[in-house]
Amino acid sequence: MSGAIHLAPGSRVPAWVEAIDRACFGEAWGPLDEYEHIWATYPYGFTRWRIIPEVQEAELLRIGVAVELRRSGHGRRLLRHAQAQLARLKVEVLHLEVRISNSAARSLYESEGWVYRGVRKGYYRDGESAALYSRGD
Numbered sequence: 001m002s003g004a005i006h007l008a009p010g011s012r013v014p015a016w017v018e019a020i021d022r023a024c025f026g027e028a029w030g031p032l033d034e035y036e037h038i039w040a041t042y043p044y045g046f047t048r049w050r051i052i053p054e055v056q057e058a059e060l061l062r063i064g065v066a067v068e069l070r071r072s073g074h075g076r077r078l079l080r081h082a083q084a085q086l087a088r089l090k091v092e093v094l095h096l097e098v099r100i101s102n103s104a105a106r107s108l109y110e111s112e113g114w115v116y117r118g119v120r121k122g123y124y125r126d127g128e129s130a131a132l133y134s135r136g137d
């Protein structure tokens with residue numbers, strides 16, 4: 001994917017990624033810990049993942065596309081790129097939780113082959129439930 005950058009564990013998160021993060025989620029997540037990676041394309045968006053080293057699996061923490069650039073395929077390309085990079089790291093089993101009401105993201109995941117695994121009731125601080133998805137397992 002042309003123009004994609006990789007931010008390795010422990011990296012500082014660039015201001016433009018934080019700005020998209022804030023616009024999408026209300027607050028930026030913060031610096032990458034020792035297991036977290038970001039793949040991003042300027043100025044479109046980013047994906048943030050945490051690898052679970054004991055099992056060589058990963059969790060999608062966030063994917064966000066700049067509000068004015070949505071619905072042009074950037075989210076799909078970012079997701080595919082990150083999945084391919086994780087596969088190169090031998091991480092093929094992937095998990096995520098998403099707000100049950102987030103039909104845009106759920107439609108993206110389902111169209112990319114993620115498998116719906118059920119609901120985690122009241123998962124978010126505001127009481128909304130999470131839909132659970134995985135792939136590669």
Ligand SMILES: CC(C)(COP(=O)(O)OP(=O)(O)OC[C@H]1O[C@@H](n2cnc3c(N)ncnc32)[C@H](O)[C@@H]1OP(=O)(O)O)[C@@H](O)C(=O)NCCC(=O)NCCS
Nearest residue numbers: 024062063064065070071072073074075076104105107108
């Ligand atoms: C979810 C998100 C990343 C999608 O990014 P995007 O660049 O707009 O998505 P794409 O243009 O690549 O669309 C891919 C697919 O996602 C789905 N989709 C995206 N936006 C949608 C919308 N508004 N309504 C319904 N489906 C939508 C569709 O299936 C779409 O495929 P199609 O265009 O062939 O119908 C983006 O909406 C976003 O940043 N949302 C806010 C952050 C968020 O909720 N992230 C997910 C939870 S971590």
